[in-house]
Amino acid sequence: MYSRTLAALPILAALLVVAGSSVQAQKSSDMPAEDAPVMSVYSPFAHLIDAFAPAKKQAAVPWICPSLGYYDPAGNNITFTESVPTSKFAIRVTPPSLPAAAPCTVWTVHVDFELLNAGITEKDTIQFFVREVSAPYTQIFTTYYLARGGDNFGEFEIDPPVVPPYNIRAIISTKRSLYVGYYVRGYSSHSVAWRFKGPSIYSNPIRSVAFLSSTSVTDASNVVGQSVDWNAVVRLCCQYPPPVELSLLTGSEQDGKVSLAWKTESETNNFGFEVQRAFSGTGPWETRGMVPGNGNSSMARWYSYSDAVPAGMEPLQNQDAVWYRLVQIDYDGTRNESHAVRVALGETPALISALSEVFPNPLSASSAAPAVIRYRLASEEAVRLSVVDALGRDVAVPIDRVQPAGQYETTWYPSQSSVPLQTGAYFIRMQAGATSSVRKIMVVR
Numbered sequence: 001m002y003s004r005t006l007a008a009l010p011i012l013a014a015l016l017v018v019a020g021s022s023v024q025a026q027k028s029s030d031m032p033a034e035d036a037p038v039m040s041v042y043s044p045f046a047h048l049i050d051a052f053a054p055a056k057k058q059a060a061v062p063w064i065c066p067s068l069g070y071y072d073p074a075g076n077n078i079t080f081t082e083s084v085p086t087s088k089f090a091i092r093v094t095p096p097s098l099p100a101a102a103p104c105t106v107w108t109v110h111v112d113f114e115l116l117n118a119g120i121t122e123k124d125t126i127q128f129f130v131r132e133v134s135a136p137y138t139q140i141f142t143t144y145y146l147a148r149g150g151d152n153f154g155e156f157e158i159d160p161p162v163v164p165p166y167n168i169r170a171i172i173s174t175k176r177s178l179y180v181g182y183y184v185r186g187y188s189s190h191s192v193a194w195r196f197k198g199p200s201i202y203s204n205p206i207r208s209v210a211f212l213s214s215t216s217v218t219d220a221s222n223v224v225g226q227s228v229d230w231n232a233v234v235r236l237c238c239q240y241p242p243p244v245e246l247s248l249l250t251g252s253e254q255d256g257k258v259s260l261a262w263k264t265e266s267e268t269n270n271f272g273f274e275v276q277r278a279f280s281g282t283g284p285w286e287t288r289g290m291v292p293g294n295g296n297s298s299m300a301r302w303y304s305y306s307d308a309v310p311a312g313m314e315p316l317q318n319q320d321a322v323w324y325r326l327v328q329i330d331y332d333g334t335r336n337e338s339h340a341v342r343v344a345l346g347e348t349p350a351l352i353s354a355l356s357e358v359f360p361n362p363l364s365a366s367s368a369a370p371a372v373i374r375y376r377l378a379s380e381e382a383v384r385l386s387v388v389d390a391l392g393r394d395v396a397v398p399i400d401r402v403q404p405a406g407q408y409e410t411t412w413y414p415s416q417s418s419v420p421l422q423t424g425a426y427f428i429r430m431q432a433g434a435t436s437s438v439r440k441i442m443v444v445r
Contacts, residue, residue: 065107065237068093070207071229075197080224081116084124084190087223088211090181092133093234106130106141106180108155110233115184116191118149124186128158131179136215140178147184155235179209179217180234196220199227208232244270244293244328244336247300247438250354251324251343253309258343260305260324265440267297274327274335275305281323281340281434293328309345320345342434353378355430355437362442363414365421370411371441373398373428380404381433387412388427395419395426414443421445 070091095104109128118124123146130141145156184192200208200221208220208230221227245265252259260275270293276285288307307324322345326338356374363371373385385399395417398410412428414421421443428439 065235066096067110067233067235069110069231069233070202071197071231072201073197075199075201075229078196078198078224078226078228080194080196080228081191082194084187084192085185086183086192086194088129088181088183089194089220089223089230089232090129090131090179090209090211091230091232091234092177092205092207092209093180093236094177095236095238104236104238106158106178107235107237108157109180109182110155110235111182112153112195112231113184114151114193114195115147115149116193118147118187118190120149122187122190123148124184124190126152126156126182126184128156128182129180130158131181131211133177133179137179137211137217139214147186177205181209181211181232194224195231196224196228197231198229200229202229244268245440246326246328246338247440248354249324249326249338249341250435251341253343253345256309258307258309258322258324260307260341262303262326262338264294264297264301264303266299267294267301269331270295270297271329271331273303274329275307276325276327277307278323278325278340281342285325295331339436340434353381353430353432353435353437355428355439358428358439358441362444365414365417365423365443365445370413371428372409372411374407374409375430375432375437376407377403377405377432378435379433381435384429384431385410386429388429390425395421 068091093106111126115124125144126147127144128142129139132138132140141158143158184190196208200206202208206219208228209217210220210223211217220230244267246262247265248261248263250261262273264270272293273291275288275291277288278285289305291303291305294301309322321342323340323342325340328336328338330336354376356376358371358373360369360371363369375383375385377383380402382402383399384397386394387396387398389395396412398412399408423443423445426441426443428441430437
């Protein structure tokens with residue numbers, strides 16, 4: 001881990017005025033918007049920003065990134081002032097309920113304090129830490145940034161070590177909670193005005209704590225002198241593999257019936273698929289039937305469903321198509337929606353846009369041989385053919401242009417990739433108009 005020398009990212013213009021006692025009311029500050037960028041351009045995570053931004057997040061990206069803050073935003077605003085070095089405050093973070101194997105990364109920590117009595121050239125250190133919640137509170141990770149005089153308010157990256165095979169920075173499992181916190185060290189003439197909310201609404205378990213020593217923890221309220229929760233937010237990003245890997249969904253109409261077909265590459269706890277229909281690509285959706293799943297499967301599975309063309313379609317002006325989608329249901333009731341496909345009515349397309357199996361598979365990353373990718377288009381479409389890794393990041397984009405209807409073949413050379421390829425699963429993704437197809441390919445070194 002290299003040393004970090006960045007100061008706090010956003011700094012508020014208004015300064016907090018502190019006078020008299022060490023505990024007093026303070027001006028409220030707004031939390032950052034959920035879709036606000038939180039990464040510095042210097043971040044090792046910067047290339048993943050688009051994948052994680054809620055407004056741009058694609059369904060195929062197997063991650064969730066909740067922000068966990070344990071205080072009442074409508075509570076009383078409390079300021080607690082102390083000299084540097086400060087108390088070591090932390091919050092007890094509980095990861096979301098995910099599969100046992102899902103790794104999580106402490107992505108960012110939102111800080112909210114004011115550094116007092118600091119000159120323009122005097123900067124202190126914000127020391128971040130991650131510890132176990134059980135004695136002896138073993139430290140798992142630590143890093144630091146520089147603090148500047150005035151308000152320090154915003155998101156700070158936490159950069160744990162890289163963990164193979166996907167080179168994600170995972171430092172916690174979903175089986176346990178952790179303490180994530182920070183303190184300020186530096187000039188003894190400086191003071192820090194911490195911001196809290198009161199009274200505390202988290203008592204079982206206590207969420208805001210202070211470390212009296214490396215092996216002793218107390219309620220933060222005991223240090224502040226009144227019932228409080230700490231103004232701190234931890235954003236976690238957890239790898240969340242979808243229970244069913246859907247690689248193909250197509251549909252066509254003939255003789256008054258719509259025939260749907262779809263393929264899965266793997267399934268976990270798959271109870272089945274609910275088939276839904278709508279008269280537009282955005283709904284409203286009605287359930288047409290249910291197709292049982294295969295539970296747990298590591299091999300490709302094909303499914304089909306036949307649906308009668310809706311009666312009374314003729315009176316609907318310009319209604320020349322219907323849309324279908326799948327809702328995959330786990331045994332525990334969890335529901336996952338697929339993309340929608342458009343099915344033209346009154347005609348049988350000569351072709352259905354689709355992506356064929358990729359070969360050879362598996363493919364050697366060090367070999368000069370390419371992967372051969374074949375696909376067909378039912379009509380002239382804007383086609384984007386990309387190779388993505390398990391995190392949803394583009395590794396290569398062999399095709400990205402408008403092409404007429406027909407059969408096509410292209411190649412992808414892993415040995416010429418601009419980024420190092422690890423052994424594991426990659427995905428060939430074709431987006432042609434409203435049609436989306438995915439094929440999995442294994443790359444070995």
